[in-house]
Amino acid sequence: MNRIDVGFAELQAFVAVSERLSFRAAAAALEITQPALSRRVDKLEGVLQVRLFERTSRRVALSEAGRQFQGHARAAIREMEMALGGISAAAAQRSAVVTVACVPSVANHVLPGALEAFARRFPNVRLCVLDESGAQVVQSVTLAQADFGVSFVGAQEADLDFKAIYTEQYVLAVRRDHPLAGRKQVAWSDLSETRLISLSSRSSNRILFDNALANLKQRPAVFCEVNHVTTALAMAAAGVGVTAVPALAYSAVRYPTLAALALVGPSVQRTLGLLSRKGVTLSAPAQALVAILEDAAQHDFRF
Template structure:
């Protein structure tokens, strides 16, 4: 049988069937009772069936009406789902791309990458979650972010981790500090230094604590900062020295802060692209991820040859 009625008539039938009251249904649909009645009449004519028993005092579904209601409700729900799905796909194409990344990447690499991406996709909104490594991992795992850049996640069974670059930790010291001219510094040499530590529970702190546990002697934290950028600011102010990833020094002048390779033991972290296990990135998030990976690799190459390490045997990023 050819369908010769429209969706508005189907919606009118469902509204009346659910309320068994024409006035209440008309108010729900924001049309007049007479307009609603005409829609029901057209639907009944198209079907060749009476769907309601109507008197001045009551409205009731006929047997055919009750049978048709189940199919009509399912049809409307399926149509609404189809419209919602198409709308969501359209939003994903020109909607929002969410990236979660650790602060050192957010501060030193992401602005330039996002500028390039925004020029290519001016109508796409960008949401940046610059958070600690555990929170970046959580944002990707629970779907808040499309993808992330992190050094945690390789051992997480819910995460796909694609390594991009290996980044070495350096001792950040003021330019005039006694250790600034050293080719490398062992942890035991920091015992008498005022040491700026990162907050307990942070991903960086966990890596550094594991390294210091292997050292012959370890420094005592005199000051604690939540993030690497905060630790760098404290070093810059002369409050102490700190172990930071090489990327954190990429924007610093050697006349301001110097990075000295840490040894006995050396410490490094692998930065990678993380996404939900088995999840394929949509076109725009995938494009942004590609741009960011290119920037990370380019930065790694520049830092390896930079003034921070040009006279020293160790590279910041490999």
């Protein structure tokens, strides 16, 4: 089958003239010049190798071939408009869902307040939260499975932008009846005789600890190892031991039996940031959620 070089513009031009039987009126309706309109009609007639209009200086009329072609042209335009409308609707539906990838400690203790504020402004936008490890957050954003990410790693990723929004200290969570609970701060060296609950060696938190404590002559021994910050806090609340966690993860309301003490010698901190793909513009709702998180970070995430 030979390729038919007819575009949407040529079909629109033919239908506009066939319905108005006036090149001037059709050109005005399409907001193009008469010469441009004539070129489109001429191209269509050349491709079809028939005369679609009978033209004189006084009138324009459809030829027999034009009358036969008119219905097909209208149908083709309707099909194209429906296809374009379907694509636009699908794009609108995608933009009505905001997906954020977030490390669990932030997903548990920061994101709920941000999402509640977001829902008040965008009640018709659905939300999807991928609460996963730092490495998985990076992967989800890189693969476009999430609109953006909230994590503590990724600044070094070539395909991603990392915008720092908050720096937090790590604290030592201890039961209020623990011998250390009366102190305002605790040095890492003070934990040598204390049962320490640590996060898994696969955790980004553990990697941060290991790097920060690498120069200590005597490092605290790990008594119990868990995968999640929430598990470590639950273990500490039960009296299994003490645990070092990000300050944002500790909540006096949620863990009333625990006290949070400053950790020194050295002090350990991490920087929370927003991850996004380079050169990609976020949808308006996603941008709004980013703005809510940035604003909340300036107020220590008090919503």
